Amino acid sequence: MQVTLKEIAEKAGFSVTTVSRALGGFSDVNEKTRQYIMQIADDLGYQPNLIARQLRSQRTYTIGLIIPATTHNFEDDFFSVLIRGVTHTAARHQYDVLVSAQLPQANEMDAYHRIVGGNRVDGMVLARTYHDDPRIAYLRSLNHPFVVAGRSAPDQVSDFPYIDADSRVGIAELVTHFITYGHTHIGLILPPENIAFTPYRLEGYRDGLVGAGIPYRPEYVVHGDMKQRGGENAAAYLLESQPQITAIVACNDLMAIGAMRAIQGHGLRPGLDIAVGGFDDIPAAKHAAPALTTIRQPIYTIGEQLTEILIKVIANEPLEKTGILLKPELVIRESSGQPRR
Amino acid sequence: MQVTLKEIAEKAGFSVTTVSRALGGFSDVNEKTRQYIMQIADDLGYQPNLIARQLRSQRTYTIGLIIPATTHNFEDDFFSVLIRGVTHTAARHQYDVLVSAQLPQANEMDAYHRIVGGNRVDGMVLARTYHDDPRIAYLRSLNHPFVVAGRSAPDQVSDFPYIDADSRVGIAELVTHFITYGHTHIGLILPPENIAFTPYRLEGYRDGLVGAGIPYRPEYVVHGDMKQRGGENAAAYLLESQPQITAIVACNDLMAIGAMRAIQGHGLRPGLDIAVGGFDDIPAAKHAAPALTTIRQPIYTIGEQLTEILIKVIANEPLEKTGILLKPELVIRESSGQPRR
DNA sequence: GTGTGTATCCGAAACATTTCGGATCGTCTT
């Protein structure tokens, strides 16, 4: 079965302590015996029992990531890309990643209590923060290392390590882009109220309008569930109730793609009759028909950098700054249509 | 810090054993004291230390999945979708998933030795099998539970639980589809030789030709690295050296998309001048321009079913059958072009 | 009064490792 230190010790004629210290490369064991012990360990095919090591040393070299229950959508690449960024960076630092999916009907905190309270990870990566996010409160109360893709809503401090796109600036740019193309009646599909970045995006929308002296009209703003279906429903509602609208800004690509579908469902052509813009630049955005104008958010890079930061936090290394705000990049594609004047 | 059984025991005035058995729901503890102990555990916010539990019980309730080093491509959805299927199904059975990325330059088996030999998981999910796959040999020698997305090459037995698409039949259908559209000079872009499913796909290609009485021409067959770039290079080579070719079958979607790019690079129109087909039906296939004709492989479902099987294997439950061969589905899109006669 | 049975509880070992605080022994200094 398992080869243990004890077996090696018996075979080598040394104590378990010495074997452990030999394999650990400590200086208080004779180089000759170290070689000898390593030889035997090799011969027996010794692999340290990581569970025992973790229990004793209270370190797991593992990063936790919990996929929210709402993300059962096949097409939502956000978490997939994030996981990839995290996993590859973790591997570079000899960390593994524990991924847990939240069950749809389960209490959101259950998985966190189990994984974090159960000592299975050294740190957590959070994403998709809410207003008054209980996960952040929990992790902070435990003083457990964590980093966040996203940040708190504008009315709360984000006094934890995070990386977020500056979505206020991003959405403002997108709105301005539409305005310079001649649009004045621009609809907005927001995420649900309880998502932390929703107010930032609404502010960006208003910034864009204000910059051009266009009045803000609350009836142009609706909410969607961040999935394709939600965007479709929201856009259909806008098209019905506000037929003067010629452009729609959706707060993520999935909803934008849904909006384009709704536009087609109304016998209109996205990009020609109604301009559409999204946010994220998931792979599907480029391949959509028409290709989607969007605000690019470098998800993979965010995953990479977050992991680097998390590992520093775990190691108690000081951070230069606690939060990073990335400048988002406007990617203009066919769904913008042509300038109208 | 950590609330332990010992603390609860002291507070409740019972032994650690009784506390453990009370919380575990054993029948040899008085219902009254069980209630009492549970109350105290709740008050203290007790969360069992899973590491300690794992060490003692030699069970982790964790499934391992190692992402190969070659999959650093952002667009390769295969592993992302697989991870999602595995993770969600695992969660339904109260399992977590340990994801580890293989470093590009590292020995392939290192991660397996560490994760499996280190007792971190109860079972493994493998994907992308090779001819003479050392991972399979290793896991079998340890008698460690595992399941495989894919199977052994045709010259070896697949005497382990697996799920694979019947790629021989799939590719044959695709070739036949092209032949009925009037193509007789059909190129094939195969994966590298050491991938286990390569010979199945070659056989399928030959089956398709034989069924229509078209001779097999080895010069129409080239290899690519399964990434977009590899498909591009392979197709470029085919177009140069065999200009009579009017259709190209690529063995995965990523290479097919690359082939379409090469066709465009040669001033030809994929779907109109040269028909193209792929394999997998990753999300990008539908969104490609032109949309890609392909053989659908239900990756998410494969991940789900594999996980169900793995959990059975771990629990020592008997399996109905050891291997499942899925009938692939031909999805005809624009890259097939129109029938030519 | 003795034996049997049942309900309830607990001590101690075991899982495999790391690490603290010595112990031993030979060499060197004075």
Place this chain on the structure above:
DNA sequence: AAGACGATCCGAAATGTTTCGGATACACAC
């Protein structure tokens, strides 16, 4: 020759659980 010192090794505790094999006490039957 005594003490100091460095090199090398090791016993035992500790990490937090689970579980085996009893132990205790009480009720009941004979």
